[in-house]
Amino acid sequence: MRRAGAGVTLAVLVAAAVALPFWAGRAQPYYLQLALNILIFAVLALSWDLLARTGQLSLAHAAFFGLGAYASALLVTLAHVPIALGIAAGGLVAVIAATGLGLLTLRLRGIYFAIATLAFSETLRVIAKQMRFTGGSSGLIAPPLLGGSLPAQYLFILAILVAAVAVSWGINRSRWYFAFTAIRTNEEVAGAMGVDVVRFKVLAFAISAAFAGLAGGFYAHVFLFINPFEAFSIATSVGALVAPIFGGLYSTVGPLIGAAVLRVGEEILRTKFRSGYLIIYGLILAIVILYLPRGLVGLWASMRRRGRAS
């Protein structure tokens, strides 16, 4: 019964998400733009969570995002690669970089791992700023995806998100779930029980980076202009980790809900309190993280349990 219910809910959600641009495309482009931003954010959040399931708390997601953006923009403008292929190549470049970074940071734990990944991201930002072929600090112009049609672009990123959801859902139902969770709790014990720790940690890095890189490539060809400060912004890395924590870690639903609620909440706050909205945003975040250790999904689960008990 519960499974059937979840299936129906999923089908309705996907249908609504696909239908949205046909309704909002003409009448309400503002909402479609907001929805597109939510989808980018959701891909990043899910990507971050995939890596976090192995206990690797990354501050490098801006790096994968930025690499995807720059790689795609450069390939399309210099080598005249079709844009969709450029975006895919952006994902691939992020995977290659992440595999290298993953191998280098294997022995680092917790805060040391986070600092190393932050350093990686900052280094890439400086390189993008200094190099001539990346346009230095003034950045690059990227041609528009799908002729600049907002509804088509929205469906494009929706497809990427659906792929990320499928991968995340599949991992949490496979033997990988057991390997990831064991590694997250205790690498030494996981190894002693036969889990190839190195393989799974690096694989998680590669898969996670693929989606962040795709999101970055997409971003470049939708916003049509990238520079080192925005493509490699710390705000991207922080956003990618805040949404899963807010929504509920290590699940597929948690990061999605976190990304949607945070982006919509931020938008409402921004229009209501033009100055100082970030202070309220920060306060809400702090309260949720302090008092809801399992995020919004955890709150929902415990409310249902309480409802059933009474």
Next chain:
Amino acid sequence: MGVDAAAWEGLVSLLALIDITKSFGGLVAIGDVSLEVRQDEILALIGPNGAGKSTTFNVISGLTPPDAGRIVFDNVDITTRKPHERARLGIGRTFQLMQPFHDMTVLENVMVGELFGHTTPKSIAAARRDAAEVCELAGIAALMARDVGELGVADLKRLEVARALATHPRLLLLDEVMAGLTPAEAARAVDMIRRIRSGGVTVLLIDHVMSGVRDLADRVTVLNFGRKIAEGPFDAVARDPAVIEAYLGPEGGSGS
């Protein structure tokens, strides 16, 4: 202290440590230790705190690479093998400080070993079924659906054993599975270890619970300051002056 070839005759050795040395900084944790575990025996590794017992376990399971020496398991040199490879070859271990995987139920904890501790892949359904059997053997069948956070010390120790058994080891390393238990719980642990051995698993155990060691061990090896100081049946080792001195100091307990 080389391996005494004559002493091996007629016996099948499952594991051999050959002149193993491991130092941390300037401190020699184990120096030139050679050790042999024979097929189907229960061998106890005892000694005062800091004698090098846990380091020896870590060297065998691959968590700590030795500075010198070789490790041979079932006639294969595994000195450079990774921990997960050793687990798949048939070396299972528990940890002294219970380290269950949080965010997982008791059954899921055990399933990790079933899924990854073998050379041939196993489906999740098969792993679930086999893990339930292992829980039965370890005496935690009633707790399979629980979160590990709800378990007490004795059950956490049993979970440690169950997880190691789930890799279907041929050699099982038990690190203080009787410590901190009540006498009744320790007696149950002794029974469980006997059952495990009669199922064809060779056991190497570290413990401070001497009654349990006496009841279980076919042979005892004593370490002190990283050196092997005695080896043999429990009663003989317990009478050895070097062992008495290691445990009680140079006076040999004459004052008591």
